[in-house]
Amino acid sequence: MIVSNIIAIAQKELQSYFASPLAYVLAAIFWFFSGFFFVEILIGKQGLIQQVALKEQTEIVLSSVDVATEFLNAYSAILGTLSLLIIPILSMGLYAEEKKQGTIELLATSPLNNWVVALGKLIGVTLLFIFMLLPSLFYEAITFSAAEPPIPPVLPLLAHLGLVMMAVALLSIGMFISSLTTSNLVAAILTFSIILFLWIIDLMANNIGGWLGNSLEHISLLESYNNLVRGIINTSDFVLFFSYIFIGLFLTSQSIELFRLNHQ
Amino acid sequence: MSSKTIEVEHLSKAYGSTAAIEDVHFSVDAGEIIGFLGPNGAGKTTTMRILAGYLPATSGTVKIAGYDVHRHSMEVRRRIGYLPEVPPLYPDMSVKQYLYFVSKIKGIRAGDRRRQVYNAMVRCQLIERENTVIRQLSKGYRQRVGIAQAIVHEPPVIILDEPTVGLDPRQIIEVRNLIKSLAREHTIILSTHILPEASMICDRVIIINQGKVVTTNTPQDLQGQLEISSGYEIELSGNLEIVLPLLKAIPGVTNTILDNNLSIEDTQRHMLRVTCKSTTEPGKDIAALIVRQGLELHELRRTRPSLEDVFLELTTEEPLSVYNQ
Numbered sequence: 001m002i003v004s005n006i007i008a009i010a011q012k013e014l015q016s017y018f019a020s021p022l023a024y025v026l027a028a029i030f031w032f033f034s035g036f037f038f039v040e041i042l043i044g045k046q047g048l049i050q051q052v053a054l055k056e057q058t059e060i061v062l063s064s065v066d067v068a069t070e071f072l073n074a075y076s077a078i079l080g081t082l083s084l085l086i087i088p089i090l091s092m093g094l095y096a097e098e099k100k101q102g103t104i105e106l107l108a109t110s111p112l113n114n115w116v117v118a119l120g121k122l123i124g125v126t127l128l129f130i131f132m133l134l135p136s137l138f139y140e141a142i143t144f145s146a147a148e149p150p151i152p153p154v155l156p157l158l159a160h161l162g163l164v165m166m167a168v169a170l171l172s173i174g175m176f177i178s179s180l181t182t183s184n185l186v187a188a189i190l191t192f193s194i195i196l197f198l199w200i201i202d203l204m205a206n207n208i209g210g211w212l213g214n215s216l217e218h219i220s221l222l223e224s225y226n227n228l229v230r231g232i233i234n235t236s237d238f239v240l241f242f243s244y245i246f247i248g249l250f251l252t253s254q255s256i257e258l259f260r261l262n263h264q
Numbered sequence: 265m266s267s268k269t270i271e272v273e274h275l276s277k278a279y280g281s282t283a284a285i286e287d288v289h290f291s292v293d294a295g296e297i298i299g300f301l302g303p304n305g306a307g308k309t310t311t312m313r314i315l316a317g318y319l320p321a322t323s324g325t326v327k328i329a330g331y332d333v334h335r336h337s338m339e340v341r342r343r344i345g346y347l348p349e350v351p352p353l354y355p356d357m358s359v360k361q362y363l364y365f366v367s368k369i370k371g372i373r374a375g376d377r378r379r380q381v382y383n384a385m386v387r388c389q390l391i392e393r394e395n396t397v398i399r400q401l402s403k404g405y406r407q408r409v410g411i412a413q414a415i416v417h418e419p420p421v422i423i424l425d426e427p428t429v430g431l432d433p434r435q436i437i438e439v440r441n442l443i444k445s446l447a448r449e450h451t452i453i454l455s456t457h458i459l460p461e462a463s464m465i466c467d468r469v470i471i472i473n474q475g476k477v478v479t480t481n482t483p484q485d486l487q488g489q490l491e492i493s494s495g496y497e498i499e500l501s502g503n504l505e506i507v508l509p510l511l512k513a514i515p516g517v518t519n520t521i522l523d524n525n526l527s528i529e530d531t532q533r534h535m536l537r538v539t540c541k542s543t544t545e546p547g548k549d550i551a552a553l554i555v556r557q558g559l560e561l562h563e564l565r566r567t568r569p570s571l572e573d574v575f576l577e578l579t580t581e582e583p584l585s586v587y588n589q
Binding site for chain 1: 279313316317318319320338341342344346348349350351352353354355356357361365366368369370371374413
């Protein structure tokens, strides 16, 4: 019952993304840039392969370079940055649109709990995000199959899992922001500001060190993402991701309850 | 448990310090159509929203089918269909997709969805538009999709907030017929600010003004109330002394009121109100009498009772002050 409701909401959310040009435009932009950087990092003029070739020519290779792993690190960082840019646009309409169109009254008077709706929406937008990541996973599969020494396939998969986890955490926060307003634009701008703020926290964590830097590192999503990219599986990283997701869902439910209380 | 389908007791809702509705109470029997009548801003939408479980009340209780709207919210939600003031439609979906979505979230079992969606579409005459994207539908069709959405799960109670607002006359008639066809099987509560609409569709009419229930009436009673304000507005000049008693003697005429405030410019001109039973049309007799008595008739206009008139009659001691506009 609850599960089928969650699926129904997620399905509806996906349907509405693909009914509007927004999803296609976003996917096109995302695919263009992720493809462009893939090529640049790998075989561009300053690309990794070129660098290794130069080093080999000048015969100053002291240690062997693991191109595959270096590439995965560099490319994952780029994918992460691109994702941070599109997440606010993916999450902006989740509730703002429902409030603007009045469909929130349908959802709020149907036998659904607020958190069921919120979870359904989050799953819907997550599926869209995963769909957008598929081409990059495909490129990596082709590239890494030719890597010498071979790279364990679990590494790029872990990196993508990390990316998805980070995205869901931020989408959940973005969904909460969207539930506070009736304007998509305001929701997108606020979510982007929060993402920038979290980014700054990450930079601070890396730079200031000490106990403060250490504790900031613990709440930095990017740091947890990097751990997974490097193949490090920490329970604490997953706890962090799920904490963000849970907080977003919880605040969304509460904010919708409050919105109803004061709706005139 | 009582036999009443809807029971509303001492219901109040305040936004900050302003009260939207105050101490509203009424009850509805199973199968009844109840009209909630009032001018804009009277608290109709607020009441509808509280009934539908969308808004929490500040105080008071609402029970639908024996369940408290607030405490047993989910039980109530399964038993109501609700059409908000603005139909809650997803413009990118087709009619069929939309109704399927609603049937899922309303908890219809997978095996019954196809049949119930089909029934709702037949009921609301949407079959020929089932694959049209809602964005492309006319306002009348959208309203029908809104009603289909409220009945697709076959709820015992249907709450319709201003179901005919913004429609053209033909669409209004269609929607009214649709609502009437839903009666008996469902208990229906609808809000409107159009008096004839309420008296046409509803078994009982609850009149609300400034957040308070003014009266609960059957349409027949309401008709009686209306007779007081049904009549003619006459502008004439000449000596009224003889005419007034004769006018009162015309069958159907109930009263005459001379409105001296409106004897404008020329003191010879008078504004005269003649009230009559709403079922009679003594206009030609009135005109004939005035002409026969040698008075000059400048204007004779039939006045229909407006909702405002009824309100004033129900809420003030001077029922006819409305004419001193």
